[in-house]
Amino acid sequence: MPDFIADLPKVELHLHIEGTLEPELVFSLAKRNGITLNYLDESALRAAYEFDDLQSFLNIYYLGMQVLLTEQDFYDLTWSYLSRCHAENVRHVEIFFDPQAHLERKVAMKCMVLGIHRALEQAQKQWGISSCLILSFLRHLSEASAFDTLRLAEPFRHYFSGVGLDSAEKDNPPSKFSRVFKAAKEQGYRLVAHAGEEGPAEYIWQALDVLNVERIDHGVAAINDAPLMARLAKERIPLTVCPLSNLKLKVIQQMSELPIAQFLDAGVCVTINSDDPAYFGGYMNANYQALQEAINLSKADILRLALNGVEACWLDEAEKMVLTTEILVHGRRFGVEL
Ligand code: HPA
Ligand SMILES: [Zn+2]
Numbered sequence: 001m002p003d004f005i006a007d008l009p010k011v012e013l014h015l016h017i018e019g020t021l022e023p024e025l026v027f028s029l030a031k032r033n034g035i036t037l038n039y040l041d042e043s044a045l046r047a048a049y050e051f052d053d054l055q056s057f058l059n060i061y062y063l064g065m066q067v068l069l070t071e072q073d074f075y076d077l078t079w080s081y082l083s084r085c086h087a088e089n090v091r092h093v094e095i096f097f098d099p100q101a102h103l104e105r106k107v108a109m110k111c112m113v114l115g116i117h118r119a120l121e122q123a124q125k126q127w128g129i130s131s132c133l134i135l136s137f138l139r140h141l142s143e144a145s146a147f148d149t150l151r152l153a154e155p156f157r158h159y160f161s162g163v164g165l166d167s168a169e170k171d172n173p174p175s176k177f178s179r180v181f182k183a184a185k186e187q188g189y190r191l192v193a194h195a196g197e198e199g200p201a202e203y204i205w206q207a208l209d210v211l212n213v214e215r216i217d218h219g220v221a222a223i224n225d226a227p228l229m230a231r232l233a234k235e236r237i238p239l240t241v242c243p244l245s246n247l248k249l250k251v252i253q254q255m256s257e258l259p260i261a262q263f264l265d266a267g268v269c270v271t272i273n274s275d276d277p278a279y280f281g282g283y284m285n286a287n288y289q290a291l292q293e294a295i296n297l298s299k300a301d302i303l304r305l306a307l308n309g310v311e312a313c314w315l316d317e318a319e320k321m322v323l324t325t326e327i328l329v330h331g332r333r334f335g336v337e338l
Contacts, residue, residue, distance in 0.1 A: 004299055004334050005288045009326045011092045011309035012085070012273050012284055014217050014240035016136070016166065017074075017116060018065045018098055019276025020081040029067040029076070037067075049279050054198050054249050055168055057279060062101055069107060074115025082123040084277075088285045091323060092313055094132040096164050099149050100141055113156045132161035132314050134192065137180065139165050139172040146180040150187075161314055162190035164217065165207075169199040174206040181211040190214060190314060192240075196221030197251060201228050208237065215239075215312060220246060222268075223259040233267035238312030242275035243291045244282050255294035264304060271309045299336045303327060307338075 023042040030037050039045040045064075051057040068074060078095075085093060095116075102112055116133060123129040135153055137146040153160065163184045165177060174193055181191055195207040197218035204222055207213045208231075219239035222228045232239065241260065246252050263270035272291065277283045282290065288305070291297060297305075310323045331338065 001292060001299075002285075002289060005292065005302065006285050007089060008288075008302065008306055008330055009323060010088070010090045010284050010288075010306055011271070011313050011323065012090050013094045013215070013238070013271055013309060013312055014096075014242055014273035014275055015081070015093060016061075016096045016098065016276050017078055017081060018068070018101070019061065019280075020084075020278050021064050021068075021077060022080070022278045025077065025080060026064055026067050029069075029073050033067060033069050033073070035067055049281075051249055051279075054170075054251075057249055057276070058168060061276065061279065065098075065101060066105060068102060068112075069105070071111045071115040071118075074112050075119050078116045078119035079122070082119055082127070082129060084283050085129055086123070086127045088283055090129070090284050091326075092130045092310075092315060092319075094134060094161070094313060096134045096136040096166065098136050098138060098166065099153070100138045100145060103149070103152070109152045109156060113159050117159050130315060130319065133159055134162045134164045135160050135189075136164035136166045137177060138167040139176065139194075140168040143177050143180050146177060147183070150180060150184060154187075157187065160189065162192055164191075165193035165195075165211070166217070169194060169197055169203065173199070173203055175210045178210050181213075185212065192217055194218055197246075198249075201225035204228060218242065218246075218251075220251060220259065223262060229266050229268065232269075236267075236269045236311070238269040238271055238308065239263065240271050240273045240312070242273045242280075243287045244277075244280040245275035247290075248280040255290055258291065258295065260291060260297070260305075261295055261301070264301060269308045269312055270305065271312050272305050299331065299334055300338060303331045303336060303338055 023045040120131045191213040192215045193207040193213045194217040196204040201221045215238045217240045274283050306327050
């Protein structure tokens with residue numbers, strides 16, 4: 001099974017580039033930028049990666065990213081993630097970044113975007129990894145701040161495929177951002193939002209009906225809402241689920257609680273992703289592997305999850321067909337026909 005997962009062509013649709021900041025890179029960027037850290041070394045920092053909930057993770061996530069200051073820092077961060085994608089046969093990525101968390105430190109939008117973009121372009125050229133970039137608003141901040149960010153993004157509009165919504169979910173419902181999502185839609189952005197991670201199923205309904213998103217990030221709370229499950233299945237609205245994230249942030253107490261089999265059985269377009277792999281203990285292969293072991297997924301189930309990733313992504317139909325064929329060929333090599 002590990003070889004089946006490792007060689008499987010994969011698509012990643014829920015990944016925060018700042019969440020790929022490994023302790024080794026934190027320390028080397030801190031040194032390069034003359035920043036003193038409150039941790040003695042890499043292992044002391046890694047030891048702090050124990051979380052009780054989303055907020056306890058976000059506290060350390062926003063702290064860690066303070067070493068990101070220059071265009072080169074954003075390039076190095078993104079390149080290091082893409083090298084991992086190449087090693088794990090991840091063929092297409094749609095990645096989030098959190099501009100407000102950097103603007104606060106006087107890092108210019110241009111510097112983030114050009115650094116990230118240069119790495120994405122190089123990975124396309126060198127390894128054939130395709131990508132989209134998603135500008136994500138921080139939901140603990142105001143809608144006015146999100147509007148400011150959208151305005152600052154205007155000169156770089158062509159670098160972005162969509163906007164998203166992340167950070168502290170509780171008490172920050174999607175409806176708080178209805179106007180800025182409407183404005184983003186009018187500018188041609190595609191729309192996604194985190195919903196139903198720690199928040200209730202009601203936030204998933206809001207993300208769909210108030211924000212008009214086409215994909216839900218996490219969305220695991222949908223399992224307790226039968227009418228919502230029926231809608232997700234009927235409209236094939238994708239969920240970008242992140243198994244190791246849900247376990248580390250105690251959304252579930254054990255991996256076996258993750259209702260992936262139920263989503264698949266119900267006909268929901270559920271996908272597997274890594275979220276913030278430097279903090280949650282694993283990249284794409286580790287997420288597939290941990291899930292497979294916990295709920296005894298078959299090879300056919302895993303193929304289905306990978307195909308859902310292709311269906312849910314923003315490549316054009318011809319590009320999707322190439323990946324779909326590769327996944328099916330991979331299955332046949334291991335004797336699996338869908
Ligand atoms: O999983 C997440 N949820 C909300 N906000 C985030 N910001 C980075 N990762 C996450
Ligand atoms: Zn996330």
